[in-house]
Amino acid sequence: MSNRYPGYDVLAKRHTPSWNEQTRRVIDKRLAISGEPRFFTAQEYALVGAICARIVPQPSDRAPIPVAALLDEKLVLNALDGYRDARLPPLREAWRRGLRALDEAAREAHGVGFTRLDAAEQDALLKRAEEGKLEGPAWEGMPSKLFFEKRLLRDIVLAYYAHPTSWSEIGWGGPASPRGYVRMGFNRRDPWEAAEAHGDDDAKALRENRRVG
Amino acid sequence: MATTTRKRCGRTGVSDDPQHVPRARDGRAPDVFRHGGWVPMRCYGENDEVDFAIVGTGAGGGTLACRLAEAGFSVVALDAGPYWRPLEDFASDEHEQTKLYWTDERIVDGENPLQLGSNNSGKSVGGSTVHFAMVSLRFRPEWFKARSKLGYGADWPLDWREMWDYYTEVEQALKISGPVRYPWGPKRPRYPYRPHELNAAALVLAQGAEAMGIDWTPTPLATVSAPRGLSPPCVYRGFCTLGCSTNAKQSVLITWLPRALAAGAEIRDLAMVGRVEVNEAGLATGVHYHREGAWHFQRARNVVVAGYAIETPRLLLNSATARYPDGLANSSGLVGKNLMAQSNQAVWGLMEDEIRAYKGPPSLSMTEHWNYQDRGKDFFGGYCYMSQGPLPALWATTQAGAHGLWGDALMRDMEKYNHQVGLKIVGEMLPQKRNRVTLADEKDQYGLPIARVTYSWCDNDKRLIEHSLRFMTQALEAVDARDIWRQEDDTCHLNGTARMGDDPRTSVVNADCRSWDISNLWICDGSVFPTVGGVNPSLTIQAIACRTADRIRALAARGEL
Numbered sequence: 001m002s003n004r005y006p007g008y009d010v011l012a013k014r015h016t017p018s019w020n021e022q023t024r025r026v027i028d029k030r031l032a033i034s035g036e037p038r039f040f041t042a043q044e045y046a047l048v049g050a051i052c053a054r055i056v057p058q059p060s061d062r063a064p065i066p067v068a069a070l071l072d073e074k075l076v077l078n079a080l081d082g083y084r085d086a087r088l089p090p091l092r093e094a095w096r097r098g099l100r101a102l103d104e105a106a107r108e109a110h111g112v113g114f115t116r117l118d119a120a121e122q123d124a125l126l127k128r129a130e131e132g133k134l135e136g137p138a139w140e141g142m143p144s145k146l147f148f149e150k151r152l153l154r155d156i157v158l159a160y161y162a163h164p165t166s167w168s169e170i171g172w173g174g175p176a177s178p179r180g181y182v183r184m185g186f187n188r189r190d191p192w193e194a195a196e197a198h199g200d201d202d203a204k205a206l207r208e209n210r211r212v213g
Numbered sequence: 214m215a216t217t218t219r220k221r222c223g224r225t226g227v228s229d230d231p232q233h234v235p236r237a238r239d240g241r242a243p244d245v246f247r248h249g250g251w252v253p254m255r256c257y258g259e260n261d262e263v264d265f266a267i268v269g270t271g272a273g274g275g276t277l278a279c280r281l282a283e284a285g286f287s288v289v290a291l292d293a294g295p296y297w298r299p300l301e302d303f304a305s306d307e308h309e310q311t312k313l314y315w316t317d318e319r320i321v322d323g324e325n326p327l328q329l330g331s332n333n334s335g336k337s338v339g340g341s342t343v344h345f346a347m348v349s350l351r352f353r354p355e356w357f358k359a360r361s362k363l364g365y366g367a368d369w370p371l372d373w374r375e376m377w378d379y380y381t382e383v384e385q386a387l388k389i390s391g392p393v394r395y396p397w398g399p400k401r402p403r404y405p406y407r408p409h410e411l412n413a414a415a416l417v418l419a420q421g422a423e424a425m426g427i428d429w430t431p432t433p434l435a436t437v438s439a440p441r442g443l444s445p446p447c448v449y450r451g452f453c454t455l456g457c458s459t460n461a462k463q464s465v466l467i468t469w470l471p472r473a474l475a476a477g478a479e480i481r482d483l484a485m486v487g488r489v490e491v492n493e494a495g496l497a498t499g500v501h502y503h504r505e506g507a508w509h510f511q512r513a514r515n516v517v518v519a520g521y522a523i524e525t526p527r528l529l530l531n532s533a534t535a536r537y538p539d540g541l542a543n544s545s546g547l548v549g550k551n552l553m554a555q556s557n558q559a560v561w562g563l564m565e566d567e568i569r570a571y572k573g574p575p576s577l578s579m580t581e582h583w584n585y586q587d588r589g590k591d592f593f594g595g596y597c598y599m600s601q602g603p604l605p606a607l608w609a610t611t612q613a614g615a616h617g618l619w620g621d622a623l624m625r626d627m628e629k630y631n632h633q634v635g636l637k638i639v640g641e642m643l644p645q646k647r648n649r650v651t652l653a654d655e656k657d658q659y660g661l662p663i664a665r666v667t668y669s670w671c672d673n674d675k676r677l678i679e680h681s682l683r684f685m686t687q688a689l690e691a692v693d694a695r696d697i698w699r700q701e702d703d704t705c706h707l708n709g710t711a712r713m714g715d716d717p718r719t720s721v722v723n724a725d726c727r728s729w730d731i732s733n734l735w736i737c738d739g740s741v742f743p744t745v746g747g748v749n750p751s752l753t754i755q756a757i758a759c760r761t762a763d764r765i766r767a768l769a770a771r772g773e774l
Contacts, residue, residue, distance in 0.1 A: 176450035179448065
C-alpha cells in the first residue's frame with residue numbers, strides 16, 4: 001500500500017487543543033483493548049482473526065489494529081445497532097452461527113477449516129457468502145448474504161475504523177474539539193491536518209506531518 | 214392550571230454516569246452550558262395531577278414542553294434517554310457517540326427493510342436534535358395540500374400561511390444561520406444569523422448546480438455563525454451528527470429545554486414510558502414509566518405522546534385496554550400505518566482537488582430545485598440534495614455496505630477519503646398503509662414488546678430516486694468528478710404513523726394534534742405528518758409544536774381542554 005500521508009499520526013495531537021479530556025479518555029480505553037477474547041472461544045477467535053485479515057488487510061510495516069479484539073469487545077457489550085433484519089438472529093447468535101457455518105462451508109469445499117485455507121480460497125468463500133450462495137443446515141435458515149453484509153462486513157469495518165491508526169492511514173483530521181478547523185476551501189489545510197504526499201514532495205509532507213501536533 | 218407544591222422528586226446523589234443514573238431530580242437539572250453545573254428545576258409528585266405529561270423531549274415534545282410551561286401549564290416531560298452536558302459528555306469520536314442513538318432492538322422487514330439506530334433515531338433528552346445535521350428547511354407551501362393541489366398523498370389540515378409564521382418563530386428561537394436571499398418559495402424573513410462559510414464539498418455542489426443551470430444556497434442551519442448567549446460560533450469540527458461538544462448547535466437540549474425549565478417544567482431523564490393509562494370513562498389519566506429500576510405512575514390531566522414515528526405508535530399499541538383493544542387513539546385503524554421514511558440516496562465521486570469534507574457541518578450547501586420545479590418529473594413529490602461530509606466510520610460502512618467494497622479494494626478506496634465528494638438527497642416517499650409499525654413478539658429490557666417496522670418502496674418512490682441519481686450524477690460529471698458511483702439503498706427521517714387530518718375515519722389526530730378518540734390524549738411529533746415533503750422534518754415538527762401550544766392555550770381559555 002502506498003503511503004499517502006507519510007509520518008502522519010492522529011495521536012500526535014493528543015495533547016493539543018484538538019483533543020479534549022473526554023476524547024482522550026475514550027480513545028485511551030479503546031487503545032487498551034487487545035489480547036484474549038472474552039466473548040469468542042479460542043477457536044472462534046482464530047477464525048475471526050483470519051476473516052478480519054481478508055476484510056481489512058493490514059500492511060506489515062506498522063503495528064496491526066487489533067480488529068478481532070475490538071469486535072470481541074462489541075460482542076461482550078452486546079452493543080446493538082438499533083435494528084435487526086427479521087431474517088437474522090440477534091447479534092451474538094448471528095456471529096456464533098455465522099462463524100460455525102463459514103467454517104463448515106470451508107470443510108465441505110476443501111476438507112479443512114477456514115483458517116487453514118490460503119488467502120485466495122478464503123476470499124472465494126467469503127465472496128460466496130456475500131452472494132448468498134452458502135447454504136446448508138449450519139446456517140439454520142440465516143441467509144449467508146445478510147450475515148455477510150449486515151454483520152460480518154459491517155462489524156469488522158466499524159471495528160477497524162474505530163482505531164486511530166486507520167484515521168492516520170486515510171489522512172483524516174481525527175478528534176477536533178475544541179479547536180475545530182479554519183481553512184475550509186479547496187486544497188486548504190490547517191497546520192494540524194495531514195499533509196498529502198504527491199510522489200514528488202514526500203519529504204515535505206513528512207516534515208509537515210511531524211508538526212501536526 | 215395545577216397548583217402544586219414543590220416536592221422532592223428523587224434521591225439525593227451525585228450522578229457521573231448519565232446513562233445509568235438520572236441527573237434531573239432533587240429540584241435541579243443539569244446545566245447544559247457548564248461543566249458539572251446545575252439549574253433549578255421545579256419538581257412534581259407522582260400524585261400531583263399535572264396539566265401535561267409529555268412523553269419524549271425531542272423536536273416535538275421538548276418544544277411543546279417549553280411553550281406549554283411558558284403559557285403557565287404544569288408540565289412533566291419524560292424521556293427514555295440521558296440528560297447530557299455536551300461540554301463534558303461528548304467526545305470527538307464516532308464510536309463513542311453512538312450513545313446518542315436509540316439502539317434498543319427493533320425488527321425490520323418488508324421489501325426494503327429500513328436501517329435504523331443512527332441518523333433517524335435518538336435516545337437523549339433533546340431527542341434526535343442532539344445529533345441531527347441541523348438542516349432547517351420550510352415545507353413548500355403546496356405540500357400542506359398535496360392531495361388537492363399536487364394530486365398525491367393527503368392534505369394536511371393546516372394552512373401554509375399560518376405555518377409560515379410558526380416557521381419564523383422557530384427560526385428565531387434557534388437563530389438559524391442562513392442566506393440573505395432564499396431562492397425558492399414565497400417570501401420569508403431574513404435568517405437571523407449570517408450563512409456559514411462553505412467548505413470545498415459545498416463549493417462542489419454549488420459549481421455543479423451552476424453548471425446544470427439550477428439555483429443553490431448555503432444551507433439554513435441550526436448552528437450559530439456568531440456568538441449567541443452561552444453558545445460560541447461553530448468551529449467547524451465536523452462532528453455535528455455525533456453531538457456538538459461546543460454547544461454551537463441549537464438543539465432542543467440547549468434551546469427549548471432550558472426555557473422549559475426556567476418556566477417551571479420538570480424533565481425526567483432515563484424515564485421510559487411503557488403505557489398510557491386510560492380510565493373507564495375512556496380518558497387518559499397519566500403514564501406508567503420505568504426509572505431507577507422500578508415502575509412509577511405520573512398522574513396527568515392530559516398526556517402528550519411525542520416519541521417519534523416508531524416509539525409513538527409502539528406506545529399507543531402497547532397501551533391497549535379492553536375498551537381500546539387495538540391500542541389507543543386507533544379507531545381509524547391508522548396508528549402505526551403510513552410510515553414514511555425519506556429517501557436518502559447519494560452519488561459519490563473523486564475530485565483531483567483535496568476536499569477534506571470532514572470539516573464543518575456536513576451539509577453546508579444544498580438545492581431545493583426539484584422540490585419547487587414540477588416540469589420534467591415522472592413522479593409525485595420532490596427532493597432536495599445536499600453536500601456531504603461523512604466521517605471515517607460512516608464513510609467506510611458506506612463503501613462496504615452500499616459500494617460492496619472489502620479487502621484490498623476497500624483499503625485502496627478509503628485512502629482517497631480526502632478527495633471524495635458526495636451529493637445526497639432528502640427525498641419524499643409516499644404514504645402507504647403497508648408501511649407500518651406493529652408489535653413484535655420479542656420484548657425489550659423493560660418487558661415491553663418491541664417494534665416491528667415494515668417498509669417497502671412504491672413505484673413512485675423508485676422513480677423519484679432514479680431521477681435524483683441521474684441528475685446528481687450529471688451534476689458531479691459537470692465538475693469533473695471521476696469514479697462516480699451511486700448509493701442506492703439509504704433512507705433517513707421517519708414520519709407518519711399517526712397522521713393528522715380533518716376526518717376521524719382517516720386520521721388519528723386533528724390539526725391541533727389532539728386525538729379524535731381520547732380528548733385528553735395528544736400526539737406531537739413527526740408521527741402526525743400526512744406527507745413528508747422533500748426536506749428535513751425538524752423545523753416543521755417544531756413549528757407544529759409551537760402551533761399546538763398556542764391552540765391548547767386558546768382551547769383552555771375557552772374551557773375546551
